[in-house]
Amino acid sequence: MDLLLEGFQTALTPQNLLFxxxxxxxxxAVGVLxxxxxxxxxxxLLPVTYSVGxxxxxxxxxxxxYGGMYGGxxxxxxxxTPGESSSVITAIEGNKMAKKGRAAQALATAAIGSxxxxxxxxxxxxxLTPTVADVVVKLGAPSYFAIMLLALFAVTAVLGSSKxxxxxxLFLGLAVGLVGxxxxxxxxxxxxxxxxxxxxxxVVAVAIFAIGEALWVAAxxxxxxxxxxxxxxxxxxxxxxxxxxxxxxxxxxxxxxxxALPAGGxxxxxxxxxxxxxxxxxxPEEFGKGAIEGVAGPEAANNASAAGTLVPLLAIGLPTxxxxxxxxxxxQSYGIQPGxxxxxxxxxxxxxxxxxLFVANTLLLVLNLPLAPxxxxxxxxxxxxxxxxxxxxxxxxxxxxxxxxxxxxxLLAFGLLGLAxxxxxxxxxxxxxxxxxxxxxxxxxxxxxxxxxxxVSTLWGEPVAxxxxxxxxxxxxxxxxxxxxxxxxxxEAPQGGPESPESTxxxxxxx
Amino acid sequence: MTIVVGYTPxxxxxxxxxxxxxxxxxxxxxxxxxxxxxxxSLVDKRxxxxxxxxxxxxxxxxxxxxVRHEVVPDVADAVLKVAAEEQARLVVVGVRRRTPxxxxxxGSVAQRVILEAACPVLAVKPD
Numbered sequence: 113m114d115l116l117l118e119g120f121q122t123a124l125t126p127q128n129l130l131f132x133x134x135x136x137x138x139x140x141a142v143g144v145l146x147x148x149x150x151x152x153x154x155x156x157l158l159p160v161t162y163s164v165g166x167x168x169x170x171x172x173x174x175x176x177x178y179g180g181m182y183g184g185x186x187x188x189x190x191x192x193t194p195g196e197s198s199s200v201i202t203a204i205e206g207n208k209m210a211k212k213g214r215a216a217q218a219l220a221t222a223a224i225g226s227x228x229x230x231x232x233x234x235x236x237x238x239x240l241t242p243t244v245a246d247v248v249v250k251l252g253a254p255s256y257f258a259i260m261l262l263a264l265f266a267v268t269a270v271l272g273s274s275k276x277x278x279x280x281x282l283f284l285g286l287a288v289g290l291v292g293x294x295x296x297x298x299x300x301x302x303x304x305x306x307x308x309x310x311x312x313x314x315v316v317a318v319a320i321f322a323i324g325e326a327l328w329v330a331a332x333x334x335x336x337x338x339x340x341x342x343x344x345x346x347x348x349x350x351x352x353x354x355x356x357x358x359x360x361x362x363x364x365x366x367x368x369x370x371x372a373l374p375a376g377g378x379x380x381x382x383x384x385x386x387x388x389x390x391x392x393x394x395x396p397e398e399f400g401k402g403a404i405e406g407v408a409g410p411e412a413a414n415n416a417s418a419a420g421t422l423v424p425l426l427a428i429g430l431p432t433x434x435x436x437x438x439x440x441x442x443x444q445s446y447g448i449q450p451g452x453x454x455x456x457x458x459x460x461x462x463x464x465x466x467x468x469l470f471v472a473n474t475l476l477l478v479l480n481l482p483l484a485p486x487x488x489x490x491x492x493x494x495x496x497x498x499x500x501x502x503x504x505x506x507x508x509x510x511x512x513x514x515x516x517x518x519x520x521x522x523l524l525a526f527g528l529l530g531l532a533x534x535x536x537x538x539x540x541x542x543x544x545x546x547x548x549x550x551x552x553x554x555x556x557x558x559x560x561x562x563x564x565x566x567x568v569s570t571l572w573g574e575p576v577a578x579x580x581x582x583x584x585x586x587x588x589x590x591x592x593x594x595x596x597x598x599x600x601x602x603x604e605a606p607q608g609g610p611e612s613p614e615s616t617x618x619x620x621x622x623x
Numbered sequence: 624m625t626i627v628v629g630y631t632p633x634x635x636x637x638x639x640x641x642x643x644x645x646x647x648x649x650x651x652x653x654x655x656x657x658x659x660x661x662x663x664s665l666v667d668k669r670x671x672x673x674x675x676x677x678x679x680x681x682x683x684x685x686x687x688x689x690v691r692h693e694v695v696p697d698v699a700d701a702v703l704k705v706a707a708e709e710q711a712r713l714v715v716v717g718v719r720r721r722t723p724x725x726x727x728x729x730g731s732v733a734q735r736v737i738l739e740a741a742c743p744v745l746a747v748k749p750d
Contacts, residue, residue, distance in 0.1 A: 145665075146665065191665070191666070193665070333662065333663060334661070334662040334663075334694050334696070335662050335694070336660075336662060336670075336694050337660050337662060337664065337665065337666055337667035337670045338665055338666055339666070339672050340666045488666075491664065491665045491666040492664050492665075492666050492667070492668065493664055494661075494663040494664045495663050495664055495665070496663055
């Protein structure tokens with residue numbers, strides 16, 4: 113408790129508060145804009161970490177993370193275009209509510225639900241992280257190896273609709289992670305001295321997120337504009353409160369555990385929460401036509417899982433979402449290695465981060481309820497200007513890593529790869545996680561084998577490792593079984609597809 | 624002869640449409656309504672929703688008219704091109720007040736149409 117209060121002391125200094133506000137505003141802004149997510153923003157801002165202290169940078173990034181989760185719901189509701197994959201479910205009911213003229217209530221239940229879930233999630237995070245770290249710190253290299261393997265496997269196979277594409281991305285990432293001479297051997301360096309130190313992950317992240325997305329948008333620039341639903345000040349009636357508070361809590365209960373598992377991500381819990389609310393609702397007839405429960409639950413699940421993903425990040429050093437992966441990069445650039453020792457080595461930083469999450473959450477509620485109409489205006493920015501800015505910052509960021517013009521070439525090459533991945537529907541997350549975890553996976557493997565003097569059986573010599581392998585086998589078995597039962601796997605897209613924003617029938621404009 | 628009007632779903636566009644309609648009715652001329660967007664931003668308030676364009680169509684139903692509602696590289700060019708194609712006698716545009724900075728940042732469709740059209744241009748301000 114004292115530690116947390118000390119954390120608040122750090123988080124509430126004027127400078128850090130300013131960074132938190134900045135992070136929250138930026139995060140919401142990028143969450144609102146489809147295509148630009150918190151992961152890209154944090155990647156673009158990585159160069160900032162060279163000039164400010166670690167606590168300020170991490171506090172800002174936490175604000176961006178939470179803000180992005182919130183901002184995505186605004187676009188989902190007003191535009192039927194989810195800004196974030198985690199807001200896809202929100203769009204189903206949220207947009208219907210907005211079309212019925214209840215945009216203000218939808219935004220309000222999303223904002224307040226996010227606040228409630230974010231706060232509960234952060235409390236759980238504060239309680240859980242030290243406990244998990246205590247357990248994890250006792251594990252040996254073989255267990256770490258197994259857990260990382262599980263994370264890679266789960267992120268690739270559990271999330272996303274196509275396993276094959278997921279594994280393509282994962283192995284691309286692992287291959288990129290191999291480049292360099294860290295093992296004494298030159299691997300994939302093509303006799304290029306500049307590649308001897310390996311490819312900087314910052315360059316890869318910036319290229320895949322920013323350049324890939326910019327090229328993708330440039331290729332699809334001339335689209336019929338979408339029709340945005342005008343909105344006033346968000347507010348809720350008493351009946352809306354009554355219908356919202358239970359879904360908020362249930363959404364939190366779904367979101368946090370899923371976020372905290374190595375196979376994190378908000379897609380599964382938001383979907384589960386939606387299905388549950390539809391079953392439990394006293395107004396089932398409203399579902400599909402704009403039920404407030406269908407917004408409240410998934411939005412809460414979304415934010416709770418954002419808090420949950422920080423548990424493996426802080427306690428084990430395992431990133432399970434793209435944004436968490438980039439935040440991990442930022443920590444590494446300060447020489448801070450997230451993992452079980454983090455709480456002992458850097459207690460000030462961790463508690464400041466945790467405290468700043470509470471601050472960011474409160475800021476989000478205070479700022480976003482009144483600012484919602486303003487956020488909707490962001491969508492009117494001409495995209496050429498926006499993406500020109502993104503390209504500029506991306507190039508600046510990639511260059512400032514090593515001050516090597518060569519990195520700009522790499523940036524372009526990986527940017528083209530990012531474009532190709534988007535074109536062929538290959539998920540980006542497994543690649544980034546692969547690049548980050550690949551070298552660390554190898555490190556754990558070498559440590560384990562060095563300790564056992566080359567005896568491979570050490571890899572399943574620890575109970576935790578065996579348990580993890582069993583979980584992996586079960587997941588794999590389940591996948592195979594499902595594949596056998598359904599020869600033609602149907603992508604489980606939520607019906608009424610938010611992917612079809614063109615199908616706007618009744619829209620009120622110019623109110 | 625033909626009258627071309629640059630339409631937007633706001634007071635400026637409505638004023639322009641009103642004048643163009645009056646002019647067309649008085650002389651029994653063909654009226655072409657142009658509403659276009661460059662599609663560069665996700666939301667363009669000046670691109671009329673289908674419902675709005677349907678209203679415009681209904682209003683002009685008894686008149687010889689055509690509606691161009693499309694995504695184009697440049698809105699001013701689109702208006703000019705339609706005017707040239709239709710060999711318009713008159714182009715009607717709505718004009719708004721812009722600060723010097725606003726002019727610098729946003730440019731003006733109306734200004735380009737006024738300067739570059741081959742025929743007379745009627746610049747209309749809302750009442």
